[in-house]
Amino acid sequence: MSRPAVPFALPPWLAHALRAQRGPVPWSAVVRGTLAAGPLLLAAVLLDRTSLGVVAAIAAMLAGINDRPGSRRVSVRRLGLPALAGAGGLLVGTYAGDHVGAVALTLLLTGIGLLAGGVSAIGPVASAAGTQVLVASAVGAGMPVPEAGWLRAVAFLAGAGWLLALRLALPTPGAIAGDFRFDGERDAVAAVYDAVADLLDAAGTDDATARRVALTAALDHAQDALAGPRLRRYASSSAERRLHAQYAAALPLGEAATALAWAGETVTGRASEAPRRLAAAVRENTHTGPLPAPNRSGPALRALDDALLRAAEAFDQGNGGDLHTRRRSARDLFRLTFGAGGREYGLRVALCFGASAAVAQALHHSRWYGQHAHWYWLPATAVFLVKPDLGPLASRVLNRAAGTVLGALLFAGFAAVLPRPEGLIALVAVSGALIPVATRHFAAQTAVVTVLVLALVMVGGEPQASASRIGETLLACAIVLLVGHLPMPGQRGGGVRARVSAASRAAYAYLAHVLRESHDPDPATGPVTIGSGHASREPAADSRATRWTLRREAYRTLAEAHAAIVLAAAELPALARHSKGADEVVATLERLVDATTACAVHLDDSGRLSDSDREQLTKILGELETERERTRLRLPELPLAV
Numbered sequence: 001m002s003r004p005a006v007p008f009a010l011p012p013w014l015a016h017a018l019r020a021q022r023g024p025v026p027w028s029a030v031v032r033g034t035l036a037a038g039p040l041l042l043a044a045v046l047l048d049r050t051s052l053g054v055v056a057a058i059a060a061m062l063a064g065i066n067d068r069p070g071s072r073r074v075s076v077r078r079l080g081l082p083a084l085a086g087a088g089g090l091l092v093g094t095y096a097g098d099h100v101g102a103v104a105l106t107l108l109l110t111g112i113g114l115l116a117g118g119v120s121a122i123g124p125v126a127s128a129a130g131t132q133v134l135v136a137s138a139v140g141a142g143m144p145v146p147e148a149g150w151l152r153a154v155a156f157l158a159g160a161g162w163l164l165a166l167r168l169a170l171p172t173p174g175a176i177a178g179d180f181r182f183d184g185e186r187d188a189v190a191a192v193y194d195a196v197a198d199l200l201d202a203a204g205t206d207d208a209t210a211r212r213v214a215l216t217a218a219l220d221h222a223q224d225a226l227a228g229p230r231l232r233r234y235a236s237s238s239a240e241r242r243l244h245a246q247y248a249a250a251l252p253l254g255e256a257a258t259a260l261a262w263a264g265e266t267v268t269g270r271a272s273e274a275p276r277r278l279a280a281a282v283r284e285n286t287h288t289g290p291l292p293a294p295n296r297s298g299p300a301l302r303a304l305d306d307a308l309l310r311a312a313e314a315f316d317q318g319n320g321g322d323l324h325t326r327r328r329s330a331r332d333l334f335r336l337t338f339g340a341g342g343r344e345y346g347l348r349v350a351l352c353f354g355a356s357a358a359v360a361q362a363l364h365h366s367r368w369y370g371q372h373a374h375w376y377w378l379p380a381t382a383v384f385l386v387k388p389d390l391g392p393l394a395s396r397v398l399n400r401a402a403g404t405v406l407g408a409l410l411f412a413g414f415a416a417v418l419p420r421p422e423g424l425i426a427l428v429a430v431s432g433a434l435i436p437v438a439t440r441h442f443a444a445q446t447a448v449v450t451v452l453v454l455a456l457v458m459v460g461g462e463p464q465a466s467a468s469r470i471g472e473t474l475l476a477c478a479i480v481l482l483v484g485h486l487p488m489p490g491q492r493g494g495g496v497r498a499r500v501s502a503a504s505r506a507a508y509a510y511l512a513h514v515l516r517e518s519h520d521p522d523p524a525t526g527p528v529t530i531g532s533g534h535a536s537r538e539p540a541a542d543s544r545a546t547r548w549t550l551r552r553e554a555y556r557t558l559a560e561a562h563a564a565i566v567l568a569a570a571e572l573p574a575l576a577r578h579s580k581g582a583d584e585v586v587a588t589l590e591r592l593v594d595a596t597t598a599c600a601v602h603l604d605d606s607g608r609l610s611d612s613d614r615e616q617l618t619k620i621l622g623e624l625e626t627e628r629e630r631t632r633l634r635l636p637e638l639p640l641a642v
Contacts, residue, residue, distance in 0.1 A: 038429025093140025110354030117349030142376025341498025403446025
């Protein structure tokens with residue numbers, strides 16, 4: 001009797017290394033990349049300021065890596081803040097490289113790595129800023145540029161600022177189709193209504209959980225697109241206020257759809273038709289017309305019908321709406337930077353960055369480089385390998401090594417046939433155009449960046465350096481693999497634990513508010529008791545606004561925790577084991593937030609929790625307590641007396 005064939009599965013760390021993102025070619029970003037580094041370098045060469053042109057092109061390249069899809073308003077923060085941080089790092093690195101010895105410089109770079117690593121735990125933009133601080137400080141300390149440090153920093157800002165100016169000025173497909181002021185905002189808000197419709201279609205099926213996760217992602221994206229930096233506190237134009245109102249109107253729809261999915265109730269296609277019409281109205285900037293109404297046979301369906309009526313009114317009036325974002329306080333930022341996750345993050349980055357800088361300094365002063373003065377490549381390479389939020393360590397090491405070898409070999413071939421400097425400048429422009437496409441896979445991005453950087457080095461007057469680039473990259477890979485797996489003080493997996501802890505605090509805060517709406521007459525008297533007989537309500541509008549803000553925060557932090565767990569699970573087993581069991585805790589927290597959302601809908605409908613609601617909440621809270629003890633994750637204490 002033959003045994004059934006066992007399906008072959010790659011280990012997670014290798015599967016992650018081979019995985020690439022998919023999607024349409026971002027032609028607008030390709031155009032910006034073509035017009036960024038290459039033209040800047042050409043202008044500098046023509047003005048006989050080649051070295052400053054190289055610095056500006058490096059800044060434009062780093063900004064191009066951060067130039068991801070999103071609205072113009074988001075791009076100001078996503079490109080601008082890292083550029084400012086990079087200019088500061090370049091300034092510090094330049095003066096340190098000119099005035100301190102090798103040992104002091106290594107210690108300074110290690111300290112910068114510790115701070116930048118801790119700050120990177122705040123979020124993606126802070127992480128990009130930390131990356132540019134580290135890369136620019138190494139480049140500033142090691143790159144032989146005759147100009148003063150402040151002039152290098154100005155050139156760096158000019159390079160990144162040029163790409164940002166292109167991002168703000170050039171039209172994109174989304175802007176051409178509608179109002180030029182909006183680039184991605186309409187599509188982001190429309191995608192929320194489409195996600196609500198998809199969740200309604202999936203209610204009562206096995207796809208409901210995946211569709212709810214997609215709704216969370218759509219809401220996060222729309223919220224970020226609308227909540228970027230602005231000169232005024234509130235939306236200044238009627239079109240923008242209308243778009244804010246359309247986003248706010250989607251929140252009660254999402255709440256009702258989540259409640260239906262949690263209850264496992266199958267709804268008719270008529271229920272999802274209205275959100276799809278609303279999505280089309282947002283994209284085309286038109287009126288909604290008559291909307292089909294669902295039946296009102298249950299609390300969630302009645303909530304859906306009420307939400308559709310409010311959405312129709314919001315679309316007609318467009319008086320603006322709250323984005324329901326929670327601003328992080330200085331205390332929150334301090335806790336993220338110096339908490340368990342930030343400390344582990346910072347220590348890991350500092351050790352890898354400092355060790356690579358020390359090895360590079362030793363090799364440089366021992367003349368291993370010969371006449372080349374680019375020792376900064378080693379610590380700069382380590383930065384892109386060690387940042388935990390950029391991907392699993394093993395995956396990045398494999399892709400970095402493969403991409404560097406491929407890029408160096410390609411450049412060696414180009415350098416042998418291209419005229420100088422015009423051919424190399426054209427190669428820089430082509431590489432800049434390819435970066436937005438290459439960011440889908442780290443090996444491809446590395447290959448393109450390697451070609452671009454080697455071309456810049458040759459334009460700057462240094463000889464062809466493909467062989468040394470390969471050797472330094474492989475050495476950086478070895479250093480990061482070794483240092484990244486060294487025993488660390490404290491409990492490992494701090495990044496995942498910090499994200500899970502933040503998600504649990506947000507989930508408990510949301511649950512406490514929903515229960516307090518009806519059951520606790522004085523929230524300051526103590527913990528909420530499920531099933532208490534008191535009834536006291538805040539004003540409906542204020543209560544719902546607070547509730548939607550807390551719900552958005554709960555789902556957002558859960559998504560961040562899930563992303564951190566997925567990355568940690570793709571590490572080598574020696575690191576992945578430290579986050580084992582965290583995925584089960586997050587899944588239970590998601591069930592708790594879903595159940596809380598259903599309870600909120602029931603409270604709006606009847607003013608009280610049913611016995612079934614209380615039993616479900618009590619059961620899930622008990623499961624969380626059990627998982628907390630089993631996984632030894634340091635979750636906050638339950639704020640509810642069950």
